Amino acid sequence: MEAAPKEDLSLVAETLAGNQLSFQLLVERYQARMFALVRHYTRNPVEVEDIVQDTFLKAYTRLPGFQQQSSFYTWLCRIAINTALDFLKRCGRNPVRGAEDPELSLGADEGAAGRPRTSPAPAPDARLERAEIARITKRVLDELPEIFRTVLVLREFEEMAYQDIADVLGISIGTVESRLFRARAKFKDKLLALHPEFEEGWS
């Protein structure tokens, strides 16, 4: 019978005791998810690899301070997102677009581009290929302020529970709820702004 895979916390303890292979196993376990997460911040494969590598190197140096209240995975996501954002800032590619404070400007620009806020959100056209839907979705996400993009990525791509999102971002569950609500409204607005052909009644 095959042995059950070791728990993250065992591998963390073994890494701290000096076992390089245990750390390698942790990296192997989460590398694909970290690559997928970081690809939401840059599409350049060399940059993605650099940021993920940096994420794991930072995780290793900060491992003695790892608080086991959150899971190793959410802790790692937090480091990865901060590393990606630091990288973009250093490159002058500020991920936050727009001058407004997203937490305060609730609905300030919802319905921008002269669109009534009551326009229904379109479902993807059944004739579109899945790859095309994905391309449009990512293009719209790229246009959102980072604070909204990140919360949507964690929920819709990483499929994280609200509590985990709260842990990653260091915010309350209530803030996760309201931020997701606004992020989806922004996504809908931006989708209709970029693709008015999806709007109901458009001809």
Added chain:
Amino acid sequence: MDMNCQDARPLVAAYLDGELSETRAGLLRKHLLDCHACRTGAQDGKNLKRWFSAAREDDSASADPVPSGFAARVARRAFSGDVGRSDVGRGEFGAGEALAPQTAAAFQRARGESGVLRFVLTATAIAAGLALLLALAARLSGRDVVGTMSADDRAPVPVRQVIEELERLNAGGAPAPTPTPASSERR
């Protein structure tokens, strides 16, 4: 207590995500039965989720594979003392695998340099101490230390005497590249 539209709207997404407690979900369901506008909002949420689910499926079907040997390489670098770029203040991303041995070599070099630096600092401190002692000894012996500073072994010549000699040379027509402060005052 019944829920109103203002309370219901932000909860719709959490409801669709399965993140509402049974109590709040029950109140929202009741509101949705009565409220056409919020039902439309819920349909909006469902439609939007279809964009994300298609993108998520596409990601998992077509994502580039992780470079081979990535985990072993990262673990090796971590255990060789590489702490990651931002922590060491490096500017540009993009350095490759050769960075780990370079970093280790630089670390060794820095250790060597710090040894030399320590020696130079100690020697300087000792020299400064000796100079202070010599100055004190000279003062105790009654000599005019300030006026007789000299870099050679000959008998000390007072500074004033040197300036007077230079002025005499100037007055004798020898071209001087720059006037001394004393000669400027005289003019």
